[in-house]
Amino acid sequence: MGDVEIRQVHYFIAVAEEGNFTRAAQRLSMTQPALSRAILALERTVGTTLLLRTPKGVTPTAAGHAMLEEGRSLLAQAGNVTSRVRRAAEQRNSVTVTGPGCDAALLDGMIRAYNETGPRHPARMTVGTIDDQLDRLRSGQADIALLRAALPGHGLDSVVLRHESVSVLMGARHRLADRETLTIADLADEPLLGWLGPGAQLNDPGLWPDGLPGTPGPQVSDGLQMLAVVRLGQAVALAAPPADGTGAPEGTVGILLEDGPAVPLRLVWPRERTTPAVRRFVRHTVAAVG
Numbered sequence: 001m002g003d004v005e006i007r008q009v010h011y012f013i014a015v016a017e018e019g020n021f022t023r024a025a026q027r028l029s030m031t032q033p034a035l036s037r038a039i040l041a042l043e044r045t046v047g048t049t050l051l052l053r054t055p056k057g058v059t060p061t062a063a064g065h066a067m068l069e070e071g072r073s074l075l076a077q078a079g080n081v082t083s084r085v086r087r088a089a090e091q092r093n094s095v096t097v098t099g100p101g102c103d104a105a106l107l108d109g110m111i112r113a114y115n116e117t118g119p120r121h122p123a124r125m126t127v128g129t130i131d132d133q134l135d136r137l138r139s140g141q142a143d144i145a146l147l148r149a150a151l152p153g154h155g156l157d158s159v160v161l162r163h164e165s166v167s168v169l170m171g172a173r174h175r176l177a178d179r180e181t182l183t184i185a186d187l188a189d190e191p192l193l194g195w196l197g198p199g200a201q202l203n204d205p206g207l208w209p210d211g212l213p214g215t216p217g218p219q220v221s222d223g224l225q226m227l228a229v230v231r232l233g234q235a236v237a238l239a240a241p242p243a244d245g246t247g248a249p250e251g252t253v254g255i256l257l258e259d260g261p262a263v264p265l266r267l268v269w270p271r272e273r274t275t276p277a278v279r280r281f282v283r284h285t286v287a288a289v290g
Contacts, residue, residue, distance in 0.1 A: 006078055008042040009071040011035060012050065016068050019057040080139040094121040095277040097267075098137070099146035100130040102223060102240075107146055114284050123281055129222065130201060137270055143278050144269045148201040148240065158268040159282055161289045166202060166260035169239040169252050171231050181258045184213045191217025193226060193235040202238040207261040227252065240265075 011028065015035065018024040025032040043050050050064035060068055099107040104127050115122045126142055136142040137156075148164070168182050176186060192214035195203060203212060217235035220226045229235050231251040239254055240263065248254035267285060269278050 004042065004045055006074065008038055008045070009067075009074055011038045012042055012064075012067060013071050013075070015039060015051065015058060016060050016064060019059065021058065094124065095144060095275070095281045096124045096126055096142045097144045097146065097281065098126045098128060098133055098142035100133065101127045102130075103127075103146055110146075110285050110288075113288050114281055117284060119280065121277065123277075137268070143273060143275070144267050144281060147266050147268050148263050155271050156268050157271045157274060158266045159286055160264045160266050161286060162265050163262035164240055164265055166257045166263060167239045167241050167254040168236050168257050169230050169248060169254050170236040171233040172251055172253055174233055174236070174253075176255070177253045179255055181256045183259050184257065187213040187236065187257075190214040191235040193217050193229055193237040194219040196221040202240065202263060207263060213257075213260075 011024075014024040014027050015021060018027060021032050021035055021039075025035045028035065039051065046063070046067070048063045049061055050067050051058040052061055097107060097111060104125075107125050107127065111123050111125045126136070128136060133142075133145040133147060137145050147158075168187065170177055176182060176190075179186070190213075192203075192212055194216060196219050205212070214236065218229050220229060226237055227249055230237050238257075238260075239248075241254065241256070267282055269282070
């Protein structure tokens with residue numbers, strides 16, 4: 001029994017997803033007979049049948065389902081390796097900084113300030129969701145991430161740029177919307193929006209030793225859901241004060257929580273990839289923010 005090639009795994013996933021050799025061959029820009037031979041070779045390599053062939057198409061066997069799951073993971077890992085190798089080929093002189101979309105203005109300001117110093121290799125930015133920032137670091141898509149609250153995982157270095165106040169985001173027609181500031185006591189009976197997954201940096205229990213304010217409210221998984229729930233008055237949400245002076249999103253207001261915790265805003269990067277470019281960017285940004 002020989003070794004499975006990534007090329008074979010790529011072919012198998014296409015056939016399994018299309019459920020048909022002809023469609024898969026078109027997707028892969030190859031002939032159907034060549035694809036059939038490649039899948040047969042893969043089945044000989046692993047020593048079992050991976051696909052049930054019928055006149056209507058193909059379906060994975062139990063072993064095929066396992067190959068599909070493991071194969072997708074293998075291709076994802078291969079993509080990560082490729083990304084990291086390409087970045088290494090850039091002689092480790094450039095730096096890409098990532099942050100969530102809600103911090104795009106803040107991140108853009110940091111990048112612009114650094115690039116105005118005239119570095120030989122300008123810094124770049126990329127934005128995503130709050131949840132995927134660490135994945136971008138681990139995969140090599142980014143060198144530095146902008147994060148708040150607790151520092152998750154091992155093998156990471158970080159520096160605190162500043163401590164920020166917490167605001168409460170609520171619908172513009174909320175009974176407390178005309179207040180200039182709020183206290184935790186003001187929120188005692190208010191449903192507090194919760195997050196599914198790791199995206200709720202400001203809801204981190206480590207920031208709230210006496211427990212989160214309010215009562216448990218609806219749970220959401222992304223920013224658009226969050227805004228819809230807040231605008232409808234179904235819950236209030238914890239938020240960082242806007243960095244660009246534009247204020248809260250339309251239909252909402254953001255009010256300072258005067259006795260809330262001081263939230264650390266951090267630059268985070270993998271310790272093993274502390275390149276000269278990373279050190280330069282971090283050093284400059286710390287000085288500029290400080």
